[in-house]
Structure formats: structure tokens, C-alpha cells
Amino acid sequence: xxxxxxxxxxxxxxxxxxxxxxxxxxxxxxxxxxxxxxxxxxxxxxxxxxxxxxxxxxxxxxxxxxxxxxxxxxxxxxxxxxxxxxxxxxxxxxxxxxxxxxxxxxxxxxxxxxxxxxxxxxxxxxxxxxxxxxxxxxxxxxxxx
Ligand SMILES: [Zn+2]
Numbered sequence: 001x002x003x004x005x006x007x008x009x010x011x012x013x014x015x016x017x018x019x020x021x022x023x024x025x026x027x028x029x030x031x032x033x034x035x036x037x038x039x040x041x042x043x044x045x046x047x048x049x050x051x052x053x054x055x056x057x058x059x060x061x062x063x064x065x066x067x068x069x070x071x072x073x074x075x076x077x078x079x080x081x082x083x084x085x086x087x088x089x090x091x092x093x094x095x096x097x098x099x100x101x102x103x104x105x106x107x108x109x110x111x112x113x114x115x116x117x118x119x120x121x122x123x124x125x126x127x128x129x130x131x132x133x134x135x136x137x138x139x140x141x142x143x144x145x
Contacts, residue, residue: 003069004032007095007138008042009129010049010106011122019143020052021059023104027141031102037067041095043088044072049106049126073098092129096136103140105130 006027010020028038040057042050050072057070075091077084096103107122107130115124122144133140 002033002036003039004028004036005039005041005071005098005100005102007100007103007129007133008040008049008053008106009092009095009103009126009133010053011108011126012045012048012050013111013123014049014052014106014108014145016106016145017052017055020049020104020106021056023106023141023143024053024056027102027104034066037069039069039071041071041073041098041100043091043095043129044074048108071098088125089128092125092132096129096132096138100133100138103130103133103138105133105140105142106145107142108145 006024008024024040032038040053042053044050054070057068060068073091073095075087077087105126107126109120110123130140130142
């Protein structure tokens with residue numbers, strides 16, 4: 001069974017569902033072989049782009065036009081009960097290493113109160129994931145709010 005894997009990475013406060021849905025749908029139409037199972041790979045965050053990607057997968061499963069699988073990669077933020085600030089970056093590497101045919105990155109501006117870098121700049125986790133995907137040779141498309 002052939003798979004076509006779409007890695008979705010995005011900011012937690014990316015609230016524009018329409019752009020996420022259109023990006024996934026047009027990637028499927030333009031690039032996925034017609035017999036392939038679509039695998040939507042995402043970081044399993046309950047908010048933002050991950051949630052919109054998960055909702056797209058559920059809707060596409062519901063319309064039954066082609067097989068769609070959802071593959072969530074939740075970050076382990078509190079291994080052993082201790083907060084781990086690098087968990088998101090590790091999770092991103094895990095998603096990229098799992099392999100993908102395309103990466104869609106939805107970059108909202110960084111809104112971290114503790115961040116001292118010159119603003120505006122895109123949220124760090126998403127920017128990092130898009131970079132990793134590109135380094136791995138995965139065609140990557142960036143969307144900004
Ligand atoms: Zn920042």
C-alpha cells in the first residue's frame with residue numbers, strides 16, 4: 001500500500017483553519033498518487049494548526065473518497081514529571097525522521113512573553129520543524145498569518 005505523507009507543523013495560535021485545509025487539499029490534489037493512502041502527520045497539539053490538520057483528516061475520512069490516516073506525534077513535555085522545554089524540538093525531529101513527501105508549515109508570529117529576540121519573528125517550534133524538514137530534503141511550503 002503506497003502512502004503519501006504530509007507533515008503539518010504550525011503554531012499553537014494559528015487560528016485560520018481555512019488556510020490549513022486548503023493547503024492540505026491542494027497538496028493532495030497536486031502531488032499525491034491517486035491510489036495512495038494519505039497520511040496526515042502532525043504534532044498532536046490540541047490548538048492551532050495541528051488541531052486544524054486533525055480536523056481535516058477526520059473530515060476526509062468521513063467523505064470516504066480515499067483512505068486517510070492521521071499520525072499524531074505528541075510531545076512529552078513532562079518526562080518523569082519534570083518540565084522539558086526541549087520536548088517540542090525532539091518531537092519535531094521525530095516527525096521529520098519518520099519521513100514525509102511534503103511539509104506544510106503554518107507560521108504565526110512568536111508570542112512567547114519570555115522571548116527576547118527582535119520581534120516579529122515566527123514561532124520557534126514551527127520554524128525549527130520547517131528547517132529540519134528542508135534539511136531532510138522534504139519539499140516544504142511556508143504559510144504566514
Ligand atoms: Zn521568539
